[in-house]
Amino acid sequence: MANLQMTGILEKMTGKDKDYRYMATSDLLNELNKEDFKADADLEIKLSNIVLQQLDDVAGDVSGLAVKCLAPLVKKVSETRVVEMTNKLCEKLLHGKDQHRDIASIALKTIVSEVTAISLSQSILVTLSPQLIKGITSPGLNTDIKCECLDILCDVLHKFGNLMANDHEVLLNALLSQLNSNQATIRKKTVSCIASLAPSLSDDLLCKATVEVVRKLRSKGAKTEMIRTNIQMIGALSRAVGYRFGPHLGDTVPVLINYCTSASENDEELREYSLQALESFLLRCPRDIYSYCHDILHLTLEYLSYDPNFTDNMEEDTDDESHEEEEDDESANEYTDDEDASWKVRRAAAKCLAALIVSRPEVLAKLYEEACPKLIDRFKEREENVKMDVFNTFIELLRQTGNVTKGQIDMGESSPRWLLKQEVPKIVKSINRQLREKSIKTKVGAFSVLKELVVVLPDCLAEHIGSLIPGIEKALNDKSSTSNLKIEALIFTRLVLASHSPSVFHLYIKALSSPVLSAVGERYYKVTAEALRVCGELVRVVRPNIQSFGFDFKPYVHPIYNAIMSRLTNQDQDQEVKECAISCMGLVISTFGDNLKVELPVCLPVLVDRMGNEITRLTAVKAFAVIAASPLLIDLSCVLENVIAELTAFLRKANRALRQATLGTLNSLIVAYGDQIGSSAYEIIIVELSTLISDSDLHMAALALELCCTLMADRKSSPNVGLAVRNKVLSQALTLIKSPLLQGQALLALRNFFAALVYSANTSFDSLLDSLLSSAKPSPQSGGVAKQALHSIAQCVAVLCLAAGxxxxxxxxxxxxxxxxxxxxxxxxxxxxxxxxxxxxxxxxxxxxxxxxxxxxxxxxxxxxxxxxxxxxxxxxxxxxxxxxxxxxxxxxxxxxxxxxxxxxxxxxxxxxxxxxxxxx
Missing domain, CATH: 1.25.10.10 (Leucine-rich Repeat Variant)
Structure with missing residues (x-):
């Protein structure tokens, strides 16, 4: 039946009607994609012939489907058929009609990508490799055929280069000869081919390739375009083989530096390619390049400002607003030239300098002396794409500073952090100038620099906050600002608020809070969520200390509360916004609760309601932990009973993070509000937490035991609480103590539990001591007690004795x-x-x-x-x-x-x- 169906499909594929052929080819594709499809020898021949025939179909959609059929067909037919199809496709590629060449090339690439079996790969390569070499080297073939052959060979070498060891030398010689081609496209594709071949070359052949390319670079009278190609080839080789290129740096680096400095004024591409190759050396051969770093550094700094067609007559930076406005007008009339490619050199120099910073962190002190001032000066770069690379290079310098000085407390005068701190005023001055630019991309980049600066040097902007506020305001208030710019500005604001003393901001709270609170109302959820996070930091800054009276925070309480409340009560919004609103409201209540007595009965029930929602319950639980820890002792009487009931129920949930947060929140609530919670609620909590005490999750067990101790320590605990602990928790604790896994926080919590239990009603010291000593006895079921367990028992006996007197x-x-x-x-x-x-x-x-x-x-x-x-x-x-x-x-x-x-x-x-x-x- 299946064969009859296939016969029908094959007949329709040869019909005159284009639509019939298309539908039949589509049906064939569906059949070939079935896992249980099998073909006998005759059907294999028919299928391979007809698919190859369909590749030449005058209807493009039919030939396109035929190419798709090749992918599953290669896996369903014998090795002989695949090799046969490869031969026929090579014949079409090299000698077929021009209109069929493209589809033959695509078909060959499809076969190469789909073949996985090593034996089949080797069989195909025996046929394919000589024909591709022939297509590349034969003088009579046109450029298009050579380009197609190079494309296919690039794929073949990338996938099967290591299987072609016997052909490596022949392939290398064929490809090196093409670097002399007069056709730029052939030279470009040849560079890609050699780069694909290089990783599988032996050291001798790699050396041969490098020596040949360097020889061409050193030959006098070489054409400029050939020099460019060979420089690209050097860079591609180093990127392909990595550290293996190290031994050849002595031959290549001086040549590249020489070309870079001696190239004619109009030959920007030559300089660009040389700098790109040097960048590759720095990243791929960081150890071997060390002796050339000094020369490369000076080269990159020289070309970082390479701009022969533009004379920079900018006046000294000032903070005068009118001067900046004039400058903006001037910037609109700056020199522009569509043929000016000097920006490519500056961009390549910036990237090369970034590679030097990444690969040689031990020379950071030197980089701060020589490169840092130059980079800060180049923030004024007129070409936006280059400016972004300058920003990124400076950010890399900051990151490396953070990595190298991580954990260091002292900042000596040679320390990179100390050197960076000296540059902060210049950085801020230059960045403020960029924040006044019209370009959104520039302002985003400027905020990225500031973000990294604050991460590496917290508290470094204390003296500059006033000058940065206008840039933040403009980014958040300007109608032309994009969401991306607002997010970057808000992230920086959050980081700077978190890393500096609150008193630094008190003069600017009014100017800062207004745009941030407006951003809370933004439509795009990412902006809103980040604005809410900033609000959380703003709350801490406005009232850093409950007892402090130095700053009048009261005018800001209700605006902040109202902005967050509008988001908290809005159900139709992204989960991230909901979570940020809940967290932020928890902070607001814990910090401003004594000034929100009228509002509390309104907002607290909303938080309780969020505890009932599976998506927001975890965040709401954490928010109540923050509220419970507030020194203001917020009045929770309107919701306390419901909160305790919800939290107790959460102890039964499968969500580990929720149970963990719940235990912590219950602990905080009982410490602060124990006198308002009935002992019956305590007993229910004890029953639920007893199931969490086991060695399958020691962290959870520790939290449960800590909560148990808090319950027993509460003065108003009734005798029933002690009884519940003895009946439900003690047996779990005695099982846990025998675990060989018990250690750390869980063991400490267990010791505290036994100490607390001595004071509890209905539990005598003698019975506890007897239980502990008995737990060390071997049982028929589990055998002897582990050595670690004996130490745990001994520690608990000790704390029990000390607690008893x-x-x-x-x-x-x-x-x-x-x-x-x-x-x-x-x-x-x-x-x-x-x-x-x-x-x-x-x-x-x-x-x-x-x-x-x-x-x-x-x-x-x-x-x-x-x-x-x-x-x-x-x-x-x-x-x-x-x-x-x-x-x-x-x-x-x-x-x-x-x-x-x-x-x-x-x-x-x-x-x-x-x-x-x-x-x-």
Whole structure:
């Protein structure tokens, strides 16, 4: 049935009606794309013949579909058929009619891109490679055929270059000969081909290619266009082979620098290509280029301002507005020439300098002395595209400064950050000039520079804020400003607000807040979201300290609140805007809540409502955490019950981030508003959080235990709360303590939990101690307890004893020493734990009142069990920490006199050193 259907399709494909042929070819394409399509030998021949025939169809849409058929066909027919089709297509390409050449070329490229099997690739290359070389080198063939062959060869070399090792030398010789072609297109495509071949060339052949190109560059009387091509070839080779080009820099760099400096005034392309090649060397061979960096730096700085057709007679910069306006008028009448290509040289110089900055961060100090002033001066570049590259180069200088000086506190006079700080006034002056330009692109670039400057040097603009405010205002208020410009201006404003002292801005709050609040009402969501983030920083700046009375913030409270509230209540907006509005309102309430008493009953329910929305609930939970942490103790009585109920329900949700944020927010709310929350709510919270205490998520377990401690610490907690903790949480905690994974914050939270539990009703010290000691016993199901778990149990026993008071602690120490004095062989596991417990208690409390405890511990050094000897060593060192004046001399004396115990005693001494080191830190 399938064969009959295929026969019908093939018949229609040869019909006279163009539409029939198109539909039949489309049907064939659908059949070939089916995974279960299979063809026998006869059908393969028919399919390959008819598809090749359709490539020559007079109807372009039919031949286009035939090309698409080739892609699946190559994968569905035998290797022989694919090689046969490749041969026929090569014949069409080299000797066919002109109108069929393009489609044959596309078809060959399709076959090359679709073939993946190595055996098939090699079979095709045996046929394809000689014919492409013939097409490139035969003198009788026209330029179009050579160009098509070069295009296909470029694809072949890029994909299969490493499979053609036997042909590399032949290919290289054929291609190098084409660099002398009189046709610019052939030379250009040859450069691409050699670059595709280069990565798979041996070092000898790569050397041969480089030597040949350099020889051509050095030959006297070479045509300018040939020199340009060979310089492009050098750059392409270095980009293709990377560090492998390093050994050839000695031959190439001086030649390129010489051409760059000696080229005629009108030969901008030669300079551009030379600088591009040098840029490639800097990025690809950073180690080998080092000795030439000085010369390249001076070359780039010279050509950064290369503009032979334009004389810059600009007057000194001033801050006078009228002068700037005149200058804007002048800039409109600047020299322009469509044939002036000097901007390409300046752009190439800027990019080459950027490559030097990236590849040689160790010479930043020199770059600040020589390159930084020049770059700042070139902010006035008249060609916009070049100006963007100058900005980008300067940004790269700033980034490298940040990378190199990261973590450094001191700023010596040779430090790049110190050198940058000296340039800040000039940078700001030059950037302010750019912010007054009419070009949107220029202003976006200027803000990008300022953003990076603030990131690298926080607080560097404190003295210049006043001069920058007009540029921000203009960017946000001007009707011609694009969304992109507004976003850049807002991001810079946010960064500068966050990185400087609030008092710096107090003179300019009115001028700054007005455009920012207007931007909150923008239609484009990205602008609105960024404006809301700026509002968040503005809130902190306006009232940095609740007790501060230095700045009158009250006039700004309601304008900020109203702008954010309009966004908070608007449901029809992007999620990013909703989240930013919620976060910002949380900050506003926590900072200005005492001045919004009338508004709180309106906006708080809106935040609660956002907690009910799956998209915004996480942000709303975090907002309530911010409000709960406010020193103003905001009145939440109108929503508190609903908030607690919602948060408790969130502890059951699968969303980890939501559960995590919920635990933190509940903790903050209970600390601040515990007296307004009923104990019944506490009991429900305890039931929900108990399920989160396990070693599958230790961070979550730590947060849950911290919340549990907060609940128990609340003075108004009823006995039922302690009972709920004992019934629901204690069993989970005792399971967690046996985990070998327990460490860090989770272990600290568990220790605090047991300490808090001692004070809680319905939980006695003795029963807790018994539970902890029992948890160390091996069980039939899980076997013995891990070594790490024993240490965790010992730490919890220690904090439990200290929390219970001196009497309980003393009796516990006596009980533990009694265990040590028992027959050790019968109670090895018990003795092991007892030693660890004594060590942990001794580290936290002086045990010198227990006579001869050190002698009892040192007796365990005689144990036949290694773990007990190690635990005894640990215990002795830790009780010494509790009373250094008594026990440290004892340890030192034992080291001198007990040769056999020296190793264990030295470990005890090491515990003392660890403690002293940690306390000194």
């Amino acid at each position: 001196d009497k309980k602690c003393s009796s516990t120490v006596d009980m533990l020493t009694d265990i040590l004095e028992d027959d050790s062989s019968a109670n090895s596991a018990k003795q092991h734990l007892a030693l660890l417990c004594l060590g942990e208690i001794g580290r936290r409390k002086d045990l010198s009142m227990h006579a001869n405890i050190e002698a009892t511990i040192i007796e365990s050094f005689q144990s036949p069990f290694e773990e007990i000897k190690s635990a005894a060593s640990y215990a002795l060192g830790n009780i010494a920490v509790g009373n250094l004046s008594k026990y440290l001399p004892f340890i030192l004396d034992q080291i001198d006199n007990q040769q056999k115990k020296q190793y264990l005693l030295l470990h005890s001494l090491k515990e003392v050193f660890f403690f002293l080191k940690s306390t000194s830190n």
